[in-house]
Amino acid sequence: MTGTIRPGFIDEDRYDRSRRIAWLDVERVRRTKCLVVGVGALGNEVVKDLVLSGIQDITIVDMDQVVRSNLNRCVFFREGDAERSLAKVDVVAQRAMELAPDVRINSIEGKVEDIATEELVRFDVIFGCLDNIAARLHLNAQAGHVKVPYIDGGTDGFRGKVQVVLPPATPCLQCAMNQSHQRILERRFSCTGAEVVVHERKIAAEITTSSIIAAIQVREALKVISGRSEACIRHVEYYDGYQVRSECYELELDPDCPNHG
Numbered sequence: 629m630t631g632t633i634r635p636g637f638i639d640e641d642r643y644d645r646s647r648r649i650a651w652l653d654v655e656r657v658r659r660t661k662c663l664v665v666g667v668g669a670l671g672n673e674v675v676k677d678l679v680l681s682g683i684q685d686i687t688i689v690d691m692d693q694v695v696r697s698n699l700n701r702c703v704f705f706r707e708g709d710a711e712r713s714l715a716k717v718d719v720v721a722q723r724a725m726e727l728a729p730d731v732r733i734n735s736i737e738g739k740v741e742d743i744a745t746e747e748l749v750r751f752d753v754i755f756g757c758l759d760n761i762a763a764r765l766h767l768n769a770q771a772g773h774v775k776v777p778y779i780d781g782g783t784d785g786f787r788g789k790v791q792v793v794l795p796p797a798t799p800c801l802q803c804a805m806n807q808s809h810q811r812i813l814e815r816r817f818s819c820t821g822a823e824v825v826v827h828e829r830k831i832a833a834e835i836t837t838s839s840i841i842a843a844i845q846v847r848e849a850l851k852v853i854s855g856r857s858e859a860c861i862r863h864v865e866y867y868d869g870y871q872v873r874s875e876c877y878e879l880e881l882d883p884d885c886p887n888h889g
């Protein structure tokens with residue numbers, strides 16, 4: 629026995645284990661400003677991962693209140709939040725700030741369309757955690773306009789996908805919608821066999837897939853922030869948790885897409 633083990637200085641640094649990853653630029657991560665649009669299942673997980681990764685400046689946007697059916701997959705929500713119909717952004721902001729003392733979360737209760745394009749310039753990365761096509765395409769176009777990396781996630785039951793858009797160089801969501809082999813992949817990864825790009829209905833959702841897709845979104849952002857964009861998904865990753873498979877698909881830039889003028 630060597631007596632009492634005293635914690636060494638390496639355990640005093642919150643980010644010590646992160647600093648041991650050679651390519652990860654922890655100081656840059658801490659200076660990064662992120663926008664997360666949608667704080668449902670994916671947004672909860674994305675914000676949690678961002679805060680634990682060291683991001684200190686996060687703006688969140690959502691127009692909804694917490695309801696009981698959110699509670700099977702949202703780490704920040706509690707029964708009492710649903711009973712009081714609290715705004716999702718307020719609950720996420722409060723609980724996420726408890727995870728790290730120096731994080732600042734700016735919450736906006738509203739729609740993505742409420743954010744002026746010029747306000748997006750201040751962000752380094754934008755996350756789409758949305759469940760409808762109109763909002764995603766709107767955010768995709770805005771991010772492209774101000775040339776801010778956009779990382780879009782979506783889930784449907786045990787399936788999900790992540791698209792990384794690095795404007796103006798890489799194809800965007802609009803480009804992807806126009807590509808026929810993309811649509812074939814969408815069909816293969818859809819529950820119903822239909823072509824599913826995004827989901828407008830009340831979709832099946834559970835925490836393991838939300839966690840995985842959100843984690844991929846944040847992981848890709850950490851590469852972008854650390855100057856390792858070359859290691860990012862090119863350009864869509866599909867995931868099927870039931871069959872335990874994933875597939876990466878490289879998109880083409882659509883010459884007719886209005887977002888690359």
Ligand SMILES: [Zn+2]
Binds near residue numbers: 800802804886
């Ligand atoms: Zn495009």
